[in-house]
Amino acid sequence: MxxxxxxxxxxxxxxxxxxxxxxxxxxxxxxxxxxxxxxxxxxxxxxxxxxxxxxxxxxxxxxxxxxxxxxxxxxxxxxxxxxxxxxxxxxxxxxxxxxxxxxxxxxxxxxxxxxxxxxxxxxxxxxxxxxxxxxxxxxxxxxxxxxxxxxxxxxxxxxVLPSRASRALEHGLATVFDDAASYFALVVEGRLHDDYVERQVFAIKDRILRTLARCRELRRESVIEGRGGDDGTLRSMLLYRGERLFEHILAMDHVAAEWRGQGLHRHLPEELTVLEGAVAAMLRGLAAHMRRQGALPETDTLSAAVGKAREKLAAMRRERAPAAYDLSEVMHFFSFMHGMLSCAADAGEIVRRIRAYEQEA
Structure with a gap:
């Protein structure tokens, strides 16, 4: 070695x-x-x-x-x-x-x-x-x-071996994004394949909750250290976006846990699979970058996946596919899709904000 x-x-x-x-x-x-x-x-x-x-x-x-x-x-x-x-x-x-x-x-x-x-x-x-x-x-x-x-x-x-809350906060947020990627993938796979693994979902959800709580404490401690300014604003944005991501996935989780069987999602399995992979990859790439283990991911693949999903949704509306399902199924499906697209939007926005900050620094 x-x-x-x-x-x-x-x-x-x-x-x-x-x-x-x-x-x-x-x-x-x-x-x-x-x-x-x-x-x-x-x-x-x-x-x-x-x-x-x-x-x-x-x-x-x-x-x-x-x-x-x-x-x-x-x-x-x-x-x-x-x-x-x-x-x-x-x-x-x-x-x-x-x-x-x-x-x-x-x-x-x-x-x-x-x-x-x-x-x-x-x-x-x-x-x-x-x-x-x-x-x-x-x-x-x-x-x-x-x-x-x-x-x-x-x-x-x-x-003596000084440790800064600001650096610990970055690692904590990277963990949040990593776990959010896994949570997102579990929920989408559970809905697509009607295979919701409750125990795994509960474990990762609990871990994210505890990490977010610790990140809030670290944010307060980093302010006490005097680590504010633009760095502090960026970390606050990342924490806010991490909490938003978690809320979106929680809403999707509710649908995946409560609504089983065939539904509107069977009309676009490929688009949902591609979008799931793009969002998860973006979040994991973001976490690696925050740990200084890789470059900031590009948003092209994510944007393309979102575009294809939106095109398919528009085609489904034109073909009146939702009319064949009851109102409850339609509401659950579009709630689930809103959560997926919101996660994609937040992931893309986080990357764009970090890129703009790094270019100005």
């Missing part, structure tokens, strides 16, 4: 096993421990715990986790300090501090993720106090320790 293949295989193994994230998290923990040891912080382990918690798979995720944890910690520290000042370590003080902390986090939607951290901080400030140490000092100590952990984690995330 050549050196290049060994390097590619090692890189794939690192990504597959999450070794990069593990190494970066370990580096953040060690760096934080060294810092709190040098500063002689009495409870510096809170900084180390924080560094491990806020270290995410990419810089944008780390920034988001850091901001929410820092804000939650501040709220919990203030609530805990006030409750301890007025109520000591009583049951009432703990209850009021936790209630107030979680209420504030619930009202501020962006802090809901940090509500548990905020509540824990409030409890620690009250119950972990020492004689002669004021609640305000306890709260300030916890806030400083956690801030040290956050800052160290962010520094390591930006320097």
């Amino acid at each position: 050549t050196e290049r293949k060994w390097t590619a295989r090692a890189a794939w193994l690192v990504r597959r096993l999450g070794l990069r994230h593990a190494l970066r998290t370990a580096a953040a923990a060690v760096a934080t421990l060294a810092l709190v040891t040098a500063l002689a912080l009495p409870q510096g382990y809170w900084a180390v715990v924080t560094a491990v918690i806020v270290m995410q798979a990419n810089l944008g995720g780390s920034i988001w986790a850091s901001w929410t944890r820092l804000a939650g910690t501040a709220i919990g520290a203030v609530a805990g300090a006030l409750a301890a000042h007025w109520g000591g370590q009583s049951f009432l003080a703990v209850g009021l501090a936790v209630f107030a902390t979680l209420s504030v986090c619930a009202v501020i939607s962006r802090l809901r993720e940090s509500s548990r951290v905020a509540g824990i901080t409030a409890v620690i400030v009250i119950l972990a106090g020492h004689p002669g140490t004021s609640a305000l000092t306890m709260g300030m100590d916890r806030f400083i320790e956690i801030s040290i952990g956050i800052v160290t984690a962010l520094g390591v995330s930006a320097v």
